Amino acid sequence: MLVVLAVVGTGVLVLPLVALLLATPWSDLPALVADPAVLQALRLSLLTAACTTLVALVLGVPLAWVLAHDDLRGAWLLRSLVTVPLVLPPVVGGVALLLLLGRRGLLGRSLDTWFGVTVPFTSAAVVLAQLFVSLPFLVLAVEGALRGADRRRALAAQTLGASPAYVLRRVTLPSVAPGVAAGAALCFTRALGEFGATVTFAGSFPGTTRTMPLAVYLALDTAPEQAVAMSVLLLLLSVAVLVALRGRWLGGLPAAHAARTTRVRA
Template identity: 55%
Template sequence: MPATVAAIFLILPLLALVIRAPWRALPSLLGDPLVGEALRLSLLCATTAAGLSALFGIPLAWLLARSNGSVATVIRALVTIPLVLPPVVGGVALLSAFGRRGLLGRPVDELFGIALPFTPLGVIVAETFVAMPFLVLTVEGAFRTLDDGYAEAAATLGAGPWFAFRRVVVPLLAPALMAGTVLAWARALGEFGATITFAGNSPGRTQTMPIGVYLAMERDPDAAVALSLILLLVSIVVLVALRGRWLTGLGGR
């Protein structure tokens, strides 16, 4: 019974969204240049943020999984804070660090003339900030369950630590790495608060689909439902496609 209630609770809102969607208006919405640009920007930035999360988050997860002591505990706690931090607060924190007057943003702006806030790059930074912890936690758990014997066997055959990590550890944990990356991608795709605070809302430049949905709710609720449906469909297609790869990877192990 509790499982049924949980399933209904999670599925019913999505079903209601599909039922309420103005299907006839979808073609015209998709033909709107601003909607198309917002969707393109959302997919591009979410994919880039997921890639950056994987690039930097996987080594961090490996380090945390292999480290003990108070320092590792503190770092792990700090890394997970964005998971529970209100997104708007995350945006303010990003401005404090990378804004034109931020701790790092000011010297970078003065030396190189590079400003992150209110730019497409700022969207990627905001989405990476909120998405990377999902990947780190997922992958760290997988690293902790890995049998060290594989890496040790590679070392006895002359493999260096980086070679063993890249050619032995990563392939063994490919399904977990993919799962963490997709979780990061999904979180980045749906990010709103940190993005609008740090990158702003400039149509065609920093306005992502979640921001477009929020603005549409104020003037045209049906349009907001339609835009939400587009995001839902995109997410379902990507997750279902990648789930097949997870199962294939798990079956081959």
């Protein structure tokens, strides 16, 4: 019975992708994706997703390091807040960003009045929307890697007189590099496919905020074959990122498992 249910669960995940691949006009695929509008949306998607991933690394790794320390008071509340975007509908996230940074928003009013800065419906808004929905993926992946890492090396380095900054830079971060790479890959692919928060907070302006998911949605009514071609392109890009980092991701798991086993035996 468990095997049957597992097969059904696999079918739920795989069969839609099979249908997408079967409906793809492979002979016309190069011409469809070479359309200037598609290339423009693809370029914007890759650029904004890359920027989102870089910002997420700068902000997410320190946040994961804080969450990995159980002695921090209120860590459970902070972890709950970090995971909220995972269960929140993306459209609601876009509305929240609009109420925060819109011209009449909590902070946007001051930005517009004092500095003349308008965030919504710009490329920066796309990055912020993607960051809101994808940052938790990186934080949770890095936190899990930090919790599974062997802390005895860090303690030994501290005992030998190494500074906390040196231990973090030369001992801790290299040991959790597979987790950081996995989190960055998940963050990038999630940002690449973001739709709800982007269309609500950034809109859909060609060359400025119209990313590939938005272009796919708009093309469904007017050019369904092109929508399928763009969907396949996004699928291939996401799979390529995960496959490229698979070795680094899975390569760190045996070491983490061995470290946990050693601690249990000790």
